[in-house]
Amino acid sequence: MEIKVLKNILGANEQIAEKNRKLLDKNKVFSLNIMSSPGAGKTSLILQTIKRLKDKIRIGVIEGDISSSLDAELIGKENVPTVQINTGGACHLDANMLNNALENMPLRDIDLLFIENVGNLVCPAEFVLGAHRKVLVSSVPEGHDKPLKYPLMFTEVNVVVLNKIDLLPYINFDIEAFTRAVKGLNEKAEVIQVSCTTGEGLERWLDWLQS
């Protein structure tokens, strides 16, 4: 007897994510799903990367926010193709939202696509989008205990960018404890220390990106 297996919602999401990946590959677009807590510096990292790379490669940005288009307006000033997704309350991007956004992106004219997720250290980690790499932006003011409290996010990502290191003199933050906790959850994830305000460490981030 044949047994029919119905797809669940997560299955549907994964199916659309695969479709997104194929579409990106077909157009030779390399894509990053950028995640973080609210205000850790996703937009700043994207902006600083655009400023340093836009003469070498063609960049596009998809901005995910619950509401407002503040970040898309900031990015738009750099004259790169930008699409804003407003989730209308949803706490994460999903593959279908990305699919809609990709339809509005000139994919043939892009080499590198940043997908900025909703600021949330929990839910976005549970939904694949189809992006090639997952990047977590963590920040010094959040404290070095975050990997232990939000383990799924730190486990899921390919790289952890520790932002706002210019604030280290004013905050009790133990970089060694942070790095040890990240490595304990995710041995392969590199931890890259940067300050999007002073520019410190961004070279190493660009090296990772180009490798």
Place this chain on the structure above:
Amino acid sequence: MEIKVLKNILGANEQIAEKNRKLLDKNKVFSLNIMSSPGAGKTSLILQTIKRLKDKIRIGVIEGDISSSLDAELIGKENVPTVQINTGGACHLDANMLNNALENMPLRDIDLLFIENVGNLVCPAEFVLGAHRKVLVSSVPEGHDKPLKYPLMFTEVNVVVLNKIDLLPYINFDIEAFTRAVKGLNEKAEVIQVSCTTGEGLERWLDWLQS
């Protein structure tokens, strides 16, 4: 003909929240649901409040985290009744989790109960717990644009505690724009500026708490 209306999940949550409120009222416990982004300073605010008030009133704390008991261990050192809820992945506390925790609290021996929610600026705003007031801890490093990007949270709360004002000299943060955005969403919400590191502004927070 009689029409049966089935309760949905949110209805169930609200029903249990009412039960929680009755249990708290019966035991004359005043309770606060403390919410914020990861690392904004919920635990620090609770700790500083305990240090200043524990000789005057009897305090209890329920700690909500996805995993770990780091915060409960910190609070426990102050010798106040503390219960840790581990949500096991869930991105917010719900009324049923609180109900289980309340059963493990000596409610007759408590006047003021802090309920520290999971660090998340989105989902916790959608679930009532039965607490008497909702407190949002926002922090300077997150940036002054947060009310516009996470409007539900800022709309739902009774008070916004803006923490980490000791970092104002080092960060581009416009307090006036922040306050204006909060008031635009939630006219009644007071904005209280504090630093849990230096103690600045905590008197005003204690005044609000006692009023």
